[in-house]
Amino acid sequence: MAFPYKIKQTIKFYCKDKINSALFFDELYKHIEKYDIFDKKIEKINEKKYLKFSSKNSIVKFLYHVEISVDITDYVKIEYTIIIIELFKIILLIIVIIAFFSRFSFDKFLIFSFIFTLLFYLINLIYITNQIKNIIKSSDIYKKLNPNDEDELSKEQVEWMNNPNICSACGTQINDFDKKCPDCGLYIDRKIKTIIFDKTKYKDVDLHYKFIKKKK
Numbered sequence: 001m002a003f004p005y006k007i008k009q010t011i012k013f014y015c016k017d018k019i020n021s022a023l024f025f026d027e028l029y030k031h032i033e034k035y036d037i038f039d040k041k042i043e044k045i046n047e048k049k050y051l052k053f054s055s056k057n058s059i060v061k062f063l064y065h066v067e068i069s070v071d072i073t074d075y076v077k078i079e080y081t082i083i084i085i086e087l088f089k090i091i092l093l094i095i096v097i098i099a100f101f102s103r104f105s106f107d108k109f110l111i112f113s114f115i116f117t118l119l120f121y122l123i124n125l126i127y128i129t130n131q132i133k134n135i136i137k138s139s140d141i142y143k144k145l146n147p148n149d150e151d152e153l154s155k156e157q158v159e160w161m162n163n164p165n166i167c168s169a170c171g172t173q174i175n176d177f178d179k180k181c182p183d184c185g186l187y188i189d190r191k192i193k194t195i196i197f198d199k200t201k202y203k204d205v206d207l208h209y210k211f212i213k214k215k216k
Contacts (some may be wrong), residue, residue, distance in 0.1 A: 005085045009129055011078040011136060020055045021072045025049055027141035028068070035135055059127050062086045076145060080132055087124055091117050099187055 029042065029051060040053040051068040058064065065083040070076070095113050102109055136142060167174050172183035180187055 005083060005088060007082045007084065007125060007129065009080055009082075009133065011080075011133065012075055013075045013206075014074060015072065019072060019076075019093070019141075019145065021070050022143055024058060024070050024072065024145075025051060028070070028139055029138035030175050031141070032135060039198075055131075055132055056105070059124050060090060064088050064128060072136070078136060080136065084125065084128065087121065089216070091120055094120075157213060186197055 007086075020127040025042070029040070032040065032051075032053060035055070035059050037053045037055045040051075044048045045054060048069060052066065054063060054065050056063055060182075062084075063086045067083075069079045090156060095116070098112075100108065101108060104112060165174060166172070166183040166190075167186055169186045170181060170184040171179055174188060178188055
């Protein structure tokens, strides 16, 4: 089983406000100055800009490197790559130290080494990826473009959420008298003041009635 030393993650969201990717990059660059990072720089590779920096903000304080790129069309796509080769050096060092003092048999030591490596790797990886994601999402420019922190929403889904006559979950047409989406069952928060029994005034509206037995 091979453990990757380069981890790539993506944050993507629909953005109705057009913005230049260079401006987003500059704002993000200023934002990360607040954090415990060093070797910060911007590099241009094949006409694409990368924000690169290093940090020791991890559980065991090892050095890792981060590369961030931004593409903006109808969507803002932020890709960040985390290089954690130093983590494997620490894991190897710990295993060697344990080998000198361990009384395990060879088979048990191999099992222990595998389990330890897997858990140590995953715990640190989850911690670091969450750290980088939180740094990006806490920037003012991110909050401005995506105030509700809605990841991976399509343009169509955003339109559903902004249209009170469409279910925000599945896009089914709803009306002022629906308490639940007739298709997916999503609860709709409505403050209905009247109950309509006469459908002749609402020929173009699909009304759904539900009779509930009154409790005695």
